[in-house]
Amino acid sequence: xxxxxxxxxxxxxxxxxxxxxxxxxxxxxxxxxxxxxxxxxxxxxxxxxxxxxxxxxxxxxxxxxxxxxxxxxxxxxxxxxxxxxxxxxxxxxxxxxxxxxxxxxxxxxxxxxxxxxxxxxxxxxxxxxxxxxxxxxxxxxxxxxxxxxxxxxxxxxxxxxxxxxxxxxxxxxxxxxxxxxxxxxxxxxxxxxxxxxxxxxxxxxxxxxxxxxxxxxxxxxxxxxxxxxxxx
Numbered sequence: 001x002x003x004x005x006x007x008x009x010x011x012x013x014x015x016x017x018x019x020x021x022x023x024x025x026x027x028x029x030x031x032x033x034x035x036x037x038x039x040x041x042x043x044x045x046x047x048x049x050x051x052x053x054x055x056x057x058x059x060x061x062x063x064x065x066x067x068x069x070x071x072x073x074x075x076x077x078x079x080x081x082x083x084x085x086x087x088x089x090x091x092x093x094x095x096x097x098x099x100x101x102x103x104x105x106x107x108x109x110x111x112x113x114x115x116x117x118x119x120x121x122x123x124x125x126x127x128x129x130x131x132x133x134x135x136x137x138x139x140x141x142x143x144x145x146x147x148x149x150x151x152x153x154x155x156x157x158x159x160x161x162x163x164x165x166x167x168x169x170x171x172x173x174x175x176x177x178x179x180x181x182x183x184x185x186x187x188x189x190x191x192x193x194x195x196x197x198x199x200x201x202x203x204x205x206x207x208x209x210x211x212x213x214x215x216x217x218x219x220x221x222x223x224x225x226x227x228x229x230x231x232x
Contacts, residue, residue, distance in 0.1 A: 001028060001041050008048040011150045015143055024139030028126055036129035038065050039072035046074025047121045048147075050114035057117035057215060058159045058206055059151055061167040064124035067132050075120035077188075078110035081225050091188040091197065096220050099201045105222045116218050121147065123166065148173050155179060157213035159206045163187050163197065181209045 004012060015021050028044075031037050039046070062076025066086060071079045077089050085093070085108040096102040114120055123144045128134035148170055151158065158180050162168045164187025174182060185200035186192040207217035 001025070001032070002043070002045050002049075004045050004048050006049075007053045008147075011053055012143075012146060015146050018142075020139045020142050024143065027138050028135075031126070031128070031135070037126055038067060038129060039074050039126070043072070043074035044125050047076070047114065047119055050075070050111060051117060051119045053150065053154075055117045056119045056151060056154070056158060057210060058161065058218060059119045059121065059148075060161045060163070061148075061170060062120070062122040063164075063166050064127045064133055064135060065122055067127045067130050067134075069129070072127070074125075075110055075114055076122045077108075078114075078120060079108040081107045081109040081228065083108065087190045088188045088193075091190065091193040093222075095188070095193075095198055095200065096203055098198070099203045100207075100220055102221045106224045107222070107228075109225075109228070110222060112222055113218065113220070116216075118218060119151070123170070145170075145173065152177065152180075157181075157210065157215060159183065159209055161185075161202050161206070164189070164192065179213075181206070 032041055060076060065072035066079060071083050071086070073080050077092060079086060079089070089108045093102070093104045097104055110120060121144060124135050124140040125144070126135045126140070152174050155177065156179055160174060160180060160182045162171060162182065162184045168184055171182060174180065183200070183202045183205060185202060186195040186197045188197045203220050210217050
């Protein structure tokens with residue numbers, strides 16, 4: 001299992017000594033040795049690796065990783081570039097198109113967002129292949145709750161995007177810091193997107209808030225794969 005590094009390590013170091021984390025670590029290692037688990041072990045903490053605590057401007061909370069082959073790589077809603085775009089992300093792209101005029105790309109690789117300060121955090125960080133929610137309740141929630149509490153304590157402008165009930169249940173952990181903007185909407189899943197995710201305008205509202213607070217707005221446009229390769 002990969003290790004957290006950088007300023008997140010300093011912020012979260014107390015968690016690694018908690019009894020729940022020792023049990024979680026053993027469970028996860030056993031699972032990786034005996035079953036097919038996603039994401040790959042080296043990608044578990046990608047959200048923390050790609051978005052240092054000092055750089056977080058926006059927090060998007062997911063649930064557990066995609067459980068299909070080759071999809072998950074440690075960022076909520078994101079998939080590797082050569083994988084079909086999942087339905088919820090298709091709807092996120094539709095809202096981005098309507099809200100900000102972004103074209104809909106041919107991939108679901110959201111690393112560009114993470115590198116700009118968008119923390120793409122699932123509340124459960126691993127899952128058994130083809131078994132949604134199979135690692136719910138093994139200890140990840142305590143760990144990611146600790147990360148959410150740390151974010152809540154940051155006394156600087158930050159936007160929390162809470163989509164769907166599981167994410168909105170974390171709202172009680174956020175203490176209404178006037179420097180923080182909390183935006184809520186139904187989940188972008190095809191089952192609920194039409195109940196208010198479409199038309200929520202969270203992406204433009206986020207950028208207006210960031211600009212009003214003297215911060216660089218997020219470039220939400222994910223490029224087509226050919227353009228990503230050119231930039232690399």
